[in-house]
Amino acid sequence: MSKKIRVGVIFGGKSGEHEVSVQSAKSVMASLDKEKYTVVPIGIDKAGRWQVGPQALSLMPPEDQGFFSASQSASLDDTVQEHTAVDAQPETNTAVSQMISTSQPAVGHSTAVPPQLAGELDVIIPVLHGSFGEDGTIQGLLELLDVPYVGAGVLASAVGLDKVVMKTVFAAQGLPQVGFSAYTRRDLKNDTDGVVSDVERKIGYPCFVKPANLGSSVGISKARDRTELQRALEVAAKYDRKIIVEQGLNVREIEIAVLGNEEPRVSVPGEIIPSNEFYDYKAKYISGESALMIPANLPQQQVDEIRALAVKVFQAIDCSGLARVDFFVEKGTGKVLVNEINTMPGFTKYSMYPKLWDASGLPYDKLIDALIQLALERHAEKQQIQTNFDLDD
Numbered sequence: 001m002s003k004k005i006r007v008g009v010i011f012g013g014k015s016g017e018h019e020v021s022v023q024s025a026k027s028v029m030a031s032l033d034k035e036k037y038t039v040v041p042i043g044i045d046k047a048g049r050w051q052v053g054p055q056a057l058s059l060m061p062p063e064d065q066g067f068f069s070a071s072q073s074a075s076l077d078d079t080v081q082e083h084t085a086v087d088a089q090p091e092t093n094t095a096v097s098q099m100i101s102t103s104q105p106a107v108g109h110s111t112a113v114p115p116q117l118a119g120e121l122d123v124i125i126p127v128l129h130g131s132f133g134e135d136g137t138i139q140g141l142l143e144l145l146d147v148p149y150v151g152a153g154v155l156a157s158a159v160g161l162d163k164v165v166m167k168t169v170f171a172a173q174g175l176p177q178v179g180f181s182a183y184t185r186r187d188l189k190n191d192t193d194g195v196v197s198d199v200e201r202k203i204g205y206p207c208f209v210k211p212a213n214l215g216s217s218v219g220i221s222k223a224r225d226r227t228e229l230q231r232a233l234e235v236a237a238k239y240d241r242k243i244i245v246e247q248g249l250n251v252r253e254i255e256i257a258v259l260g261n262e263e264p265r266v267s268v269p270g271e272i273i274p275s276n277e278f279y280d281y282k283a284k285y286i287s288g289e290s291a292l293m294i295p296a297n298l299p300q301q302q303v304d305e306i307r308a309l310a311v312k313v314f315q316a317i318d319c320s321g322l323a324r325v326d327f328f329v330e331k332g333t334g335k336v337l338v339n340e341i342n343t344m345p346g347f348t349k350y351s352m353y354p355k356l357w358d359a360s361g362l363p364y365d366k367l368i369d370a371l372i373q374l375a376l377e378r379h380a381e382k383q384q385i386q387t388n389f390d391l392d393d
Contacts, residue, residue: 007032007372008040008124010138012059014048016218016239017130022060024347025127031349031365037372040121048132123375124149125368127347130214134344135161148379150371151321152343159317160343163212163244166317170338173316175309177338178328179203179247182212185237196229199245206248209233211240222248251328251337254296256310257345257356258323259370261378264314266307267356269327271296292352294359302329305336313341321374324353 009032011025012018025041032039043056051058057065124147126138136158142149152160159165164182171177181202183195199207209232211219219239221232236243253274257267273291298306310325324345328337345353354364362370 015130212242267360268295270294
């Protein structure tokens with residue numbers, strides 16, 4: 001029997017999307033083929049402290065902590081104990097590993113991430129959403145550790161999460177999108193009336209106000225007048241120092257999944273029919289009443305347009321691995337507009353990204369296999385880069 005691939009699954013994080021990450025990671029870990037993979041949970045609590053193995057599972061709700069079988073938990077214990085017991089050896093990544101290993105453990109837990117563990121993993125799946133996970137920070141750490149990881153790299157992650165930078169890049173690429181304007185928390189503090197007036201002049205009502213660097217619809221509000229706009233700006237400023245305001249149109253919400261590295265492929269499109277006025281956090285994760293229509297009921301010409309645009313969006317930010325690209329289709333005109341790209345979309349079995357691939361003929365467990373292979377291929381390709389300059393070149 002061939003050696004199992006050792007997969008670290010990082011989840012949680014110091015982010016407003018901590019709970020979403022936990023649920024995504026649970027689905028991923030439960031679905032990894034135990035005949036092919038050794039699974040090592042690596043959790044980050046809301047204070048930014050790291051846990052590994054069975055201790056990481058304590059970050060999950062009590063009702064979810066027993067989803068590993070007894071035999072799986074035992075293998076996890078063995079993996080963690082083996083690497084915790086080994087003295088740290090001098091290595092290229094000692095400084096970074098030491099930084100991780102000295103993270104303060106949560107009360108009641110005996111260990112943070114052992115420095116040896118990163119070197120003993122074949123690949124890492126960072127199932128982290130939002131700040132400190134989807135913004136290039138964890139990707140930068142994994143690059144320094146020189147370990148293969150699933151998903152976008154540092155640049156694509158950072159650009160993809162920052163809606164202002166992302167939309168600026170899209171504009172430079174000539175991609176169609178709604179009008180937008182950006183402000184900082186300091187702008188709001190110094191001159192709230194000025195910000196409101198600027199929004200009214202440039203964007204108008206209705207409009208959507210969002211934290212620039214967060215997903216899962218956290219902190220998003222719809223404003224129809226000045227009073228609602230002022231309140232929406234205050235809410236968004238709680239979650240980020242940068243705020244984006246977008247034009248509100250009468251649209252259908254279409255999403256498509258992208259998978260690949262240099263030659264990405266796309267799924268069938270799906271449509272979100274939100275239970276609330278728009279697809280906010282409650283509509284996504286709490287009410288359970290929003291409808292997902294897969295495939296979306298669109299004319300073939302529009303499907304082809306959206307699929308082609310999804311690839312252009314993916315490549316515009318130099319994305320890799322996976323992404324979900326969200327579109328608006330304006331009611332009445334049928335005009336297709338790019339909304340955003342999500343470089344680490346929700347990944348429970350019931351999330352849109354895996355459901356789109358399931359409808360396209362790629363089931364959840366095979367999707368995870370494909371992502372791991374893409375991560376290993378990308379890492380191998382990077383190893384071909386020459387890092388010493390030859391004067392004769």
